Structure formats: C-alpha cells, structure tokens
Amino acid sequence: MITLDPMSTTVALLFGGRSGEHGISCITAGGILAAIDRTRFDVVAIGITPEGRWVHVSDDPSDWTMVDGRAPEVAADGDEVLLPSSRHRPGERTALRVLREGRVEPLAEIDVVWPLLHGPYGEDGTVQGMLEMLDIPYVGSGVLASATAMDKAATKVALRAAGIECAPGIVVHEDRWADGAGRVLAHLEQHHPRPWFVKPARAGSSLGVSRVEEAAQLEHAMKTAFREDPKVLIEEGLVGREIECGVLAARDGGEPRTTLPGEVKVGADLDFYDYEAKYFGKGTVSIDVPAGLPDGVLEEAREIARRAFGALGLEGLARVDMFVTTDHRVIVNEVNTMPGFTPYSMFPVLWESMGLSYAELIADLVDQAASRRLGQR
Known part of the structure; x- marks a missing residue:
C-alpha cells in the first residue's frame, strides 16, 4: 500500500482512456503531476490503457511527456486497479485495491478522483456515472452535463x-448517409453556404474534423468523421x-x-x-x-x-x-x-492571465470537488 499523509487530500488522477485522445490525456496528467502542490495533496496515478484496463502507473511527470513527437501511452504492465464493490460512507475515504501477482492488496485510500479523460469513455458522462454510483467525489461536471x-x-x-x-448546421447519422447523401447535399447547397465544417458529434481535439470547400469533398470528409463517431455535424464555416x-x-x-x-x-x-x-x-x-x-x-x-x-x-x-x-x-x-490542461494549454494560460497560477488552479478544482455534495445534482 502507498504510504500517504492522513492529513493531506488524496487525489486519484485518472488518465489515458479508450478514446483517440489517449495521448493528450497522458500529457495533461504529466503537467498536473509536475505542478500539483505535494505539500497539500497526495497523488495516486491510475492509467487506463487503450483497451480499457485500469492500472496503477508512475506518478513521475517525466514519464508522461511528449518524446520525439510521440505522445505517451498507458501500458498494460502495471498492477490492475480494482474498484470498490460498493458505495462508501459519506465522510470516509474510498479504498482502492490492486491485483498483484494473483493477490488482492490495498493500494490507497482516496478523497477525490480527477478524470483527466478527453473524449468518449471519459468526458462524456460514462466515468462520471460510475463514480456517482460509488459515491466518490470527482472533479468536473456530472453525468447529464458531461454527456450533453x-x-x-x-x-x-x-x-x-x-x-x-450557435453555429448553424445539420446532423447526419451514418446509417442514413448511404441512402440519403444526395438529399443532404441538396439541403446544404440550398440552406448553408460553403465552406462547411464536417465534425464528429462526440469527439474532441478536432479529431475527424474536415473543412469542405467543394461539394465533391463531402464524401471523404464524412468518412473521416464517421471513423470517430456515427453521428456527425455539418456546419457553416463562419x-x-x-x-x-x-x-x-x-x-x-x-x-x-x-x-x-x-x-x-x-x-x-x-x-x-x-x-x-x-x-x-x-x-x-x-x-x-x-x-x-x-x-x-x-x-x-x-x-x-x-x-x-x-x-x-x-x-x-x-x-x-x-x-x-x-x-x-x-x-x-x-x-x-475537460479542456486541455497542460501548462501551455489555453485553459491554464487564460487563468494565469487572471492571476491564478497553474498550481492554484489545480488546487481550486480539487477543493471544489472535495466540498461538493454527492449524489444526483
């Protein structure tokens, strides 16, 4: 079991995940691991592999940085993290365990989870719903707000x-595209001037997004977006x-x-x-x-x-x-x-300009989560 200060707030950073933004999530975690105030917070690093396995990983920030233009990735060789089998009592810490060499062993008792997950299976209410069911406080929006x-x-x-x-546009579902492409194109030509931006409805970091200048480019743009999501938006380029x-x-x-x-x-x-x-x-x-x-x-x-x-x-x-x-x-x-949260991402840079440092911003969000009431909200 990790030795932690009982007087500190223990934060489990949850990162990686199954979405196409896995590497960006890892880089975000590296930034927070480097800046979080270790005199106030103890940290437990939990990675989710691209296949969805939860593992205990290094909390060394240098392990989660870009190297030679390649983003880091959570490997499956860590001890598997086991989630609680039932909700914890209010006011108590949540005990996490790991499966180590065939034995179940304690890992840590945590106060707050920070899901540093971008995109599907993390930023979309799925992880938030699991944490709600277990009554574990977490950073960020609830289930419905995250999903919406x-x-x-x-x-x-x-x-x-x-x-x-909001930007004007239409929604197209993949199962209706094959037979309805002509009608979609006719509607766009009549009601929405080009250029068009074709984007997956439920992806982030501009993954799968294309700019369409000519009608002939639309088919390829739709295929690119459908690789990320069967639900796609086509918007006017403002x-x-x-x-x-x-x-x-x-x-x-x-x-x-x-x-x-x-x-x-x-x-x-x-x-x-x-x-x-x-x-x-x-x-x-x-x-x-x-x-x-x-x-x-x-x-x-x-x-x-x-x-x-x-x-x-x-x-x-x-x-x-x-x-x-x-x-x-x-x-x-x-x-x-859950915007990009590396030290050079826009969100922390904006708050730095308002006088709130990166470390103070991290503390603000953890403190919010620790004090927020549990349950549906």
Missing part, C-alpha cells in the same frame, strides 16, 4: 433553448475570429468565474486549428491573451460563457469556444468540460 456537452448537437439544443446563438473563454464554478453561491477571452490566430498555411496544429506544432498558430477585441465584445463573450455554463448545468470547469463575426456577433462553437 460532449455531444455537440445536444449542446446546441440546450444553448439555443437558453437564447444563446467568417470571424476564434476566441476561447475559461470558466470556473462559482464560489459561495456567486456567479461562475470567467477569464478574459483569448484568441487563436491561424496562419495562411492552415485551413483551421486542427489536431496536428493543437498538439504537434503543425503550421503557424499564435495565441493572444486577452484577445484584441473591443472591451464590450470581450465582456459580452464572458457573459455568454457564463450563461452557457449555467444552461448546460456544468460544474467545476469548462472552456467555451466562440466565434466573433465581422459585425461583432458572438457565436458559440462548442463547450469543453
């Missing part, structure tokens, strides 16, 4: 119901600037806290801010914090981010991505409930 925000189409329904403008706003849950019953928005600027060598540009340095990308927009537009974006956070019932943290059109309309693109 993960599904870009469901997000738009909720936001539009709250009077928040002319404007891309901004992102960080949100943290309220303290003491106040309003959700927001950052000044930052702006992502993409060079002429890129069609859009894609997966390779975000994580592997492809193309010319710059980030301005705060965005160089009029004060009134910045404040409107912050208010829209707050409203989106509330409309979706989010908790903990979120990054709200928006477009600002040439006539200064602010339109929500998507909402991320």
Whole structure:
C-alpha cells in the first residue's frame, strides 16, 4: 500500500482512456503531476490503457511527456486497479485495491478522483456515472452535463433553448448517409453556404474534423468523421475570429468565474486549428491573451460563457469556444468540460492571465470537488 499523509487530500488522477485522445490525456496528467502542490495533496496515478484496463502507473511527470513527437501511452504492465464493490460512507475515504501477482492488496485510500479523460469513455458522462454510483467525489461536471456537452448537437439544443446563438448546421447519422447523401447535399447547397465544417458529434481535439470547400469533398470528409463517431455535424464555416473563454464554478453561491477571452490566430498555411496544429506544432498558430477585441465584445463573450455554463448545468470547469463575426456577433462553437490542461494549454494560460497560477488552479478544482455534495445534482 502507498504510504500517504492522513492529513493531506488524496487525489486519484485518472488518465489515458479508450478514446483517440489517449495521448493528450497522458500529457495533461504529466503537467498536473509536475505542478500539483505535494505539500497539500497526495497523488495516486491510475492509467487506463487503450483497451480499457485500469492500472496503477508512475506518478513521475517525466514519464508522461511528449518524446520525439510521440505522445505517451498507458501500458498494460502495471498492477490492475480494482474498484470498490460498493458505495462508501459519506465522510470516509474510498479504498482502492490492486491485483498483484494473483493477490488482492490495498493500494490507497482516496478523497477525490480527477478524470483527466478527453473524449468518449471519459468526458462524456460514462466515468462520471460510475463514480456517482460509488459515491466518490470527482472533479468536473456530472453525468447529464458531461454527456450533453460532449455531444455537440445536444449542446446546441440546450444553448439555443437558453437564447444563446450557435453555429448553424445539420446532423447526419451514418446509417442514413448511404441512402440519403444526395438529399443532404441538396439541403446544404440550398440552406448553408460553403465552406462547411464536417465534425464528429462526440469527439474532441478536432479529431475527424474536415473543412469542405467543394461539394465533391463531402464524401471523404464524412468518412473521416464517421471513423470517430456515427453521428456527425455539418456546419457553416463562419467568417470571424476564434476566441476561447475559461470558466470556473462559482464560489459561495456567486456567479461562475470567467477569464478574459483569448484568441487563436491561424496562419495562411492552415485551413483551421486542427489536431496536428493543437498538439504537434503543425503550421503557424499564435495565441493572444486577452484577445484584441473591443472591451464590450470581450465582456459580452464572458457573459455568454457564463450563461452557457449555467444552461448546460456544468460544474467545476469548462472552456467555451466562440466565434466573433465581422459585425461583432458572438457565436458559440462548442463547450469543453475537460479542456486541455497542460501548462501551455489555453485553459491554464487564460487563468494565469487572471492571476491564478497553474498550481492554484489545480488546487481550486480539487477543493471544489472535495466540498461538493454527492449524489444526483
């Protein structure tokens, strides 16, 4: 069993996972392992292999960094982590065990789980539901909020119901595409000017996203998106600037806290801010914090981010991505409930600009989770 300080809060970092964002999740974990205040928090590192096996892994940050352009991966050679067989009592720590050489042995008693999982099988309410059933406190939004925000189409329904403008587009399901491609194309040509952005409804980090300039490119773009998700969005490509706003849950019953928005600027060598540009340095990308927009537009974006956070019932943290059109309309693109969290990711950088350091941001989120009531919320 790991020797831990009984006076410290013990956090289980859960990372890796089965989605295409496995490596990004591992890099995020490396950043947090390097920055978390070890005088306040004890850490237990739990990796989920790409096949879905939960294993106890190293908590050395250097084991979870990019090497020669390759993201790290959780290997299956660690001791298998066994979850509790029943819910724990309020106020008590949750005991985790491992299967080691055929024997069940204690691993650690934890206070909070932080699911550092991006994409399906982690950011979408699945892990959150499991933790709810076991009454284990965790960082981030609950089941319904996580599932809704993960599904870009469901997000738009909720936001539009709250009077928040979103990018226009349509939803296409894979089982209807083969027979309905012609009708989809005709509808797009009539109602949605190009370029179109084709994106999986339930994937992140721009995985499976394509920009379509000509109708002949649509078939290939749909196949690319369907590899990630059988549910796909086709959206109008808005002319404007891309901004992102960080949100943290309220303290003491106040309003959700927001950052000044930052702006992502993409060079002429890129069609859009894609997966390779975000994580592997492809193309010319710059980030301005705060965005160089009029004060009134910045404040409107912050208010829209707050409203989106509330409309979706989010908790903990979120990054709200928006477009600002040439006539200064602010339109929500998507909402991320577990945004990239490396030291150089937009979310921590935004909060750093507001005076909240990376380590303080980590502590804020863990403290929120530890104090939040359990059960349906």
